[in-house]
Amino acid sequence: MDALNSTKPDDHQILVEEKLSARILTLNRPKQLNALSFQMISRLLELFVAYEEDSNVKLVIVKGKGRAFCAGGDVAAVIRYINEGTWRLGAKVYWMQFTLNYIMATYRKPQVSILNGIVMGGGAGVSIHGRFRVATENSVFAMPETALGFFPDVGASYFLSRLLGFFGEYLGLTGTRLDGAEMLVCGLATHFVPSERLSLLEEALCKVDSSDPAIISTVINEYSRQPYLKEKSAYRRLNVIDRCFSRRTVEEIISALEREAFNKKDDWISETIRSLKRASPTGLKICLRSIRQGRLQSVGQCLVREYRMVCHVMQGKRSKDVFEGFRAILLDKDKNPKWEPSKLELVSDDMVDSYFSMMDDEGWKDLKLPARSNLPAYAIAKL
Numbered sequence: 459m460d461a462l463n464s465t466k467p468d469d470h471q472i473l474v475e476e477k478l479s480a481r482i483l484t485l486n487r488p489k490q491l492n493a494l495s496f497q498m499i500s501r502l503l504e505l506f507v508a509y510e511e512d513s514n515v516k517l518v519i520v521k522g523k524g525r526a527f528c529a530g531g532d533v534a535a536v537i538r539y540i541n542e543g544t545w546r547l548g549a550k551v552y553w554m555q556f557t558l559n560y561i562m563a564t565y566r567k568p569q570v571s572i573l574n575g576i577v578m579g580g581g582a583g584v585s586i587h588g589r590f591r592v593a594t595e596n597s598v599f600a601m602p603e604t605a606l607g608f609f610p611d612v613g614a615s616y617f618l619s620r621l622l623g624f625f626g627e628y629l630g631l632t633g634t635r636l637d638g639a640e641m642l643v644c645g646l647a648t649h650f651v652p653s654e655r656l657s658l659l660e661e662a663l664c665k666v667d668s669s670d671p672a673i674i675s676t677v678i679n680e681y682s683r684q685p686y687l688k689e690k691s692a693y694r695r696l697n698v699i700d701r702c703f704s705r706r707t708v709e710e711i712i713s714a715l716e717r718e719a720f721n722k723k724d725d726w727i728s729e730t731i732r733s734l735k736r737a738s739p740t741g742l743k744i745c746l747r748s749i750r751q752g753r754l755q756s757v758g759q760c761l762v763r764e765y766r767m768v769c770h771v772m773q774g775k776r777s778k779d780v781f782e783g784f785r786a787i788l789l790d791k792d793k794n795p796k797w798e799p800s801k802l803e804l805v806s807d808d809m810v811d812s813y814f815s816m817m818d819d820e821g822w823k824d825l826k827l828p829a830r831s832n833l834p835a836y837a838i839a840k841l
Contacts, residue, residue: 470486471485471486471487471495471497471498471501472484472485472486472498472501472502472505473486473523474505477664478664478665478667479514479515479516479517479664479666479667480515480516480517480518480519480663480664480666481505481509481515481517481518481519482519482521482660482664483502483505483518483519483520483521484520484521484522484523485498485520485521485522485523485527485528486523487523488522488523488524488525488526490529490532491524491525491526491528491529491576492522492523492524492526492527492528492529492581493528493529493530493531493532493533493580494528494530494531494532494555494580494581494584495532495535496532496535496551496554499551499554499555499558500554502558502584503554503557503558503561505518506518506558506561506562506565507561509567510561510565510566510567515567516567516666516667516668516669517567517568517569517570517663517666517668517669517674518565518567518568518569518570519569519570519571519572519660519663520569520570520571520572520584520585520588521571521572521574522572522574522575522581524575525575525576525596526575526576526577526581527571527572527573527574527575527576527577527581527585527597528576528577528578528580528581528584528585529576529578529579529581530578530579530580530581531551531555531579531580531612533606533784533788534784534788535548535551536548536551536772537780537781537784539551539772540772540774540780540781541781545769545772545773545774548772549765549768549769549772549822552611552765552768552769553765553825555580555583555612556611556612556613556761556764556765556825556827557825557827557828558583558584559583559584559587559612559613559761560587560613560757560758560761560827560828561828561830562584562587562588563587563588563613563616563757563837563840564757564830564833564837564840564841565588565589565837566669566832566833566834566837567669568588568589568590568669568671568674569588569589569590570588570589570590570592570663570674570678571584571585571586571588571590571591571592572592572594572656572659572660573585573591573592573593573594573597573599573638573641573647574592574594574596574597574653574656575596575597575598576598577597577598577599577600578598578599578600578601578602579601579602579603579610579611579612580612582599582601582612582614582617582646583611583612583613583614584612586617586646587613587617587757589648589671589674589836590648590649590671590674590675590678591641591646591647591648591649592647592648592649592650592651592656592659592678593638593639593641593642593646593647593649593650593651594638594650594651594652594653594656595637595638595652595653595685596638596653597636597637597638597641597647598635598636598637599635599636599637599640599641599646600629600633600634600635600636601614601618601629601630601633602633603630603633603741603745604630604631604632604633604737604738604741604742604745605633605733605736605737605738605741605783605787606738606741606780606783606784606787606788607738607740607741607777607779607780607781607782607783607784607795607797608738608741608771608779608780608783609630609741609744609745609748609767609771610630610745610748610749611764611767611768612764613757613760613761613764614630614748614749614752614764615630615748615749615751615752615755615760615763615764616752616755616756616757616760616761616840617646618630618749618752619749619750619752619753620645620753621644621645621646622644622645622696623696623699623700623704624699624700624702624703624704625644625692625693625696625699625703626749627703627704627711627746627749627750628692628699628703628730630745630746630748630749631703631708631711631733631734631737631742631745631746632730632733632734632737633733633737634692634730634733636692637688638650638685639685639686639687639688639691640687640691640692640693642685643687643693644693648675648678649675649678649679649682650682650683650684650685651678651681651682651683652683655681656681658681659677659678659681662677662680662681663677663678671834671836690726692726695726698718698727701714701718702714702715702718707746708734708739708742708743708746708802709802709803711734711746712731712734712735712802715727715730715731715734716731719731738777738779738782738783738795738797739797739799739800739801739802739804739805740776740777740779740797740799740805740809740810741779741783742802743802743805743809743810744767744810744813747810747813747814748763748764748767751763751814756840756841757840757841758827758841761825761827762824762825762827763814765824765825766813766814766815766816766817766824766825767813767814769817769819769822770812770813770815770817771813773817773819776809776812776813777798777799778798779795779797779798782795782796782797782798783795
């Protein structure tokens with residue numbers, strides 16, 4: 459255990475507590491809303507691999523310091539790699555991150571993620587794949603990538619495509635934010651616990667001394683509440699979402715929404731149309747294709763495919779939208795990105811296909827995920 463508790467530089471970005479047979483990992487970059495640095499990803503991977511083999515460890519709790527669980531990956535660092543012509547270094551970060559996502563998705567011991575705040579992008583990748591996800595009244599979930607000229611990655615094409623009906627397509631394409639009650643009802647969270655009860659829950663989990671998911675679920679249930687689903691929740695509009703977001707193409711989805719808006723004045727529909735029209739046309743098309751393929755793929759196949767897509771985006775030969783999205787939304791904050799191509803109809807099927815192909819780049823390899831064995835039934839189901 460000493461090696462795992464050594465204080466390397468940047469170790470403070472993941473705080474480790476050992477309490478009986480539980481391990482509590484706290485993401486600790488509160489000023490950056492716990493955005494995942496390369497150091498955090500590699501440390502989490504190291505810890506998760508070690509804990510799986512350590513018979514003294516029965517469960518792993520992951521939480522965030524401050525008002526976020528984790529607001530995503532460190533986009534600025536990845537953009538820097540690309541701008542400096544070293545996109546391969548950025549690809550290395552994703553290789554490690556997707557490997558971590560895969561290990562979490564197929565973990566032999568229960569992971570309990572306490573989502574008391576913002577959970578976006580890469581933050582969803584290090585929580586939603588785990589066995590238990592506890593939302594609170596402070597939770598805010600979103601996969602906002604299409605507004606940044608990107609697409610939901612970290613295995614999102616697996617977990618979004620498994621939500622009821624076409625709710626996953628809706629979340630991935632629009633980047634809509636959900637609160638804790640909505641996360642629970644749609645299945646992104648497994649439990650809802652009011653934040654004032656979290657310290658009691660944590661205390662109880664540390665005393666469990668079991669890896670049996672049924673026992674852990676019973677403990678979390680003792681602190682759980684049934685939250686109120688707000689009247690204006692998108693989840694109350696599943697019929698419209700299924701009618702529109704089941705369409706084959708992004709253009710057909712928008713047309714279907716426009717027909718709904720014509721028949722009935724509804725602010726929610728017009729806001730949904732606006733979100734789609736603000737997003738990157740390329741991002742939208744590769745996102746829809748990714749979620750549709752994800753419906754028929756295992757979690758490992760989704761991550762391997764998403765790794766290809768990420769590498770194409772970072773190489774920047776096909777589109778520069780991710781740079782433009784970063785500039786407009788995060789850097790200059792003018793919120794007025796100039797997408798190229800600028801219209802959905804200018805993004806051809808061939809252009810979309812190319813993101814899903816092998817990279818034609820010397821020395822590039824497909825993501826190779828580690829072999830997994832002795833898995834519990836709920837992890838085997840994902841394979």
